[in-house]
Amino acid sequence: MPELAEAEFYRKRWHQSALPSPKILRVHTHDTKRLFRTAPASALRAALTDSTFTSSSSAAKQILFRFTARDSTKLWLGIHLGMTGELTVAPPTHTPGKHDHLVLFTAAHALVFADPRMFGRIQFHVGSEPPAWWTNIAPALLSREFSASTVAAFLQRRARAPIKAVLLMQERFPGIGNWMADEILWRAALHPARAAGSLTPAEVRTLWRECRTVARLALTTIAGCGEKLPPDLNVHIPDTWLFNHRWQKGGRCPKTKKPLARAEIGGRTTCWSPARQKLRPKSA
DNA sequence: AGACATGTTGCTCA
């Protein structure tokens, strides 16, 4: 389920387990074609073995783990979880399963990247400077650079596409995925099929604000505050969000209590509240 | 059995 906040959740999970015992003793890889399409698995195994975990970050849907090799070379491991990727922690005796495509063994743990559908991606870089695949990620939703005017300009450029499709474009809305996009549009009271260019300046500003609010709420709710992690995903989402109702049969809008609608918009299944999100902008 | 899945990419057409 990896969008922005889930990526951060999984990053913390690996980070907390790796930190006390940071030496990588052994590296296991499984699929070496699809997931490692930009990073040869053999080179990655050779470089990471006997390296030391140092730090980690997440940005958008991507997770970065930094290591230092024995000769003090810096190593950058990038993981994109795709649709079904997960980072878990197992005992050091863990026997990798069918979908465990990358496993890092320390003295205390096995750090497991599992991805049944293999839509994820593993990237790897050696060198003192951060790689382009990390630095090229668009400015975060919660950064200053993600401004209302930047959003407005982007919506103009994508004027004829449905706003739902535009919110999924990582080049401007890094980390937003299907559920976040629906949550944002629902809070902003904007119909997902509205053409991006049809939004009034006030609507654009509301959309911008709700992008930031949902990003902030998702991060604190799902990835937890500080270093305290919720035990599982999905447990702490309040019923006041659209999230808990969007896939339910006969689901109702938590604000209007009216039935939710579902249709394919922008190539993805979309859920919205017709009583709240109108196709035509309200006439003034 | 068949529909569907919280993502990206590469192709076609306008």
Next chain:
DNA sequence: ATGAGCAACATGTC
């Protein structure tokens, strides 16, 4: 050249 739409990727679940 740029943007919009869609099939493809690979596998599991309801």
